[in-house]
Amino acid sequence: MTEPATGASGRRSGRVRIARFGPLEVLAVLLPVLTVAALALVRPVDEPPVLLPPTAAPLSRTTLVCPSAVPRTGTVALANADGVRGELEIRLRADETQAIDGTARTGLKASYVAQAEGELAAGLVGTRYGDRAATACAAPQPEQWFTGVGAAAEHSSTLELVNPDGGPAVADVTVLGPDGPLEVPALRGVTVPGGRTLRFDLSEVVPSRDELALQVLVSRGRLGVHVVDEVDEVGRGVRTRDWLPAQGEPDTSAYLLGLGGKSGDRTLVVANPGDSEARVGIEVITKESQFAPADLDEIRVPPHSTKTVDLTELLADRATQGATGLVLDATTPVTAGLRTVARGDVSHAVAGGRIVERAALSLPSGPSRLVLGGADGVGVATYVVRDEDGAEIARERVELTPGVGTRIKLPSDGALLDLSVQRSSIIAAVEVGPPGLAVLPLSELVVDARVPDVRPALR
Structure with missing residues (x-):
């Protein structure tokens, strides 16, 4: 504080020194005021930004x-x-x-x-x-399941990994058994060089007499994954092979279509990759109805394990003769496969994907049948069969009704099947043979790519 001046007479002078503000002091006052005024002019966004699905x-x-x-x-x-x-x-x-x-x-x-x-x-x-x-040729997928593989002398499977690209690809294979996951170092971090094919005989890398399930996760690059399943009946001289179709991610509902028309040994394998016990109910699909057999108990599958059930007697019963498939209803997502050995031939019915609009298949030569089931409402399916030159040789509309199955004979000279669905969704498979039986599950035809929604963002 400035002290007043004192004169000779001892009185204080009435003059006071006044402080002046410089440019820095003026800015220190004006900048906060201008900032508050600018913020007051900014209008808040009426709607928060939303995430849009891929187009x-x-x-x-x-x-x-x-x-x-x-x-x-x-x-x-x-x-x-x-x-x-x-x-x-x-x-x-x-x-x-x-x-x-x-x-x-x-x-x-x-x-x-x-x-x-x-x-x-x-x-x-x-x-x-x-x-x-x-088996169907397929585009590489990041995750696939194979349920019901074998690793013993009487029942063995071979895993094949194909790298379609020039760079290396890496996959991790998880093996589930009835007592939980199995440690298989040979199947962890498998590197497949570009343009190469690797095969793993499960009876050598993880010998076991149990029914197993494989999860194949591709962490780098792309891989085509297939499994060949072989049954060698000791003493009978019967040796038969077929491909075990892949399944997508586990689900609480599974339709296994394509049982063929012959009786044989039927083995159902259910895999539970979750952390909780799975309780699984089974129903049989016929052309008249879908029903749960009275004497078949609910299946309990512990976490991270497999369960095997012999369904030979059930599917040989008069009430289930002519069955087109099975329906599994589980309390937690599972995968499943039904292996049939009939007249010296092995075939597999696995959980198929749901078809919402359209599916197609390049048909093998010889007899074949289209099997439909799992309709979630009343609708119509239209199938078209073309010959090797692309000419249409068959077309039919099929009424879809929930709770029943349909088996349709296709022309033996057909080369391409085109199936479209309206007002409903279904599960479908094609039975090929005789001789023998091979089952090809159908999947949604891919005609579009998914483009993610990408927009600039403020940091």
Whole structure:
């Protein structure tokens, strides 16, 4: 504080020194005021930002992986569901091209990778087949389940990993048994070099007499994954092989279609990958109804394990004769597979994916039947069969009713099946044979790619 001046007379002077503000002091006062005024002019966002789902765009590139052949299955059939013509790039067996005009059939025993671009990519389907065995060629998936594999002398399975790309791919395989997960170092962190195929005989890497389940997770790159299942009946001289179809993620509801028309040994395997016990009920689907057998108890599957049930007597009973499939209703998501050994031939019915709009399949040569079930409402399914040149040879509309199954004989000279669904959704499979029986579950036809919603964000 400034002291007043004192004169000679001893009186204090009345003059006072006044302080002046500089530029810094003025800014220190004005800046907070201007900031508050600017913030007052900003209007809050009326609606918070939302996350939008991916949008659909026409599929412009796709890759199909066909497994190596088993004995007498050296044919690969490829076609486009919409009849689009063009050339495929063959990445395995060698870098070459193959023309598609109708259905193209190739004799080949090694694993086979085909890539399509442009209009040919949407709706490309393929099948490897031969005597008593068949499997669909599929696009690589990040996760797949195989339920009911074997690792013993009488029942063994071989896991095949195909890398369709030039760089290495890595997969982790989890093995579940009746007592829980099994430690299998040979199947952890499996690296598949680019353009290579690796095979693992489960009877060598994880010998066991139990029924097992495999989960294959691809953590790097892409892999085509297939399993060949073999039954060698000691003493009878019967040795038979077929592919065990893959399943997607576990679900609380599973439809296993394609039981064939012959009686045989039926083995159901259920896998529970969850942390809680699964209680599973079973119903049988026939062309008249869907019902739960009175003398069949609920199946209890401990966490992270498998459970095996013999259904031979149940499916040989007069009440279940002509059954088209099974329905499993579980309290927690499971996977399941039914293995049938009849007249020296093995086949598999697995939990199929739900078809909402359309499915297609390149048909193997010979007799085949379309099996439908699991309709979630009254609707209509229309199937079209084309020959090897792409000409339509059969078309039929089928009324869909919940709680019943349908088995339809297809033309033996059919090369392509196109199935569309309206006002409902269904589960579908194709039974191939005789000779023998192979079951090919159908899945939703991929014609669009999913493009994520990407927008600039403020930091």
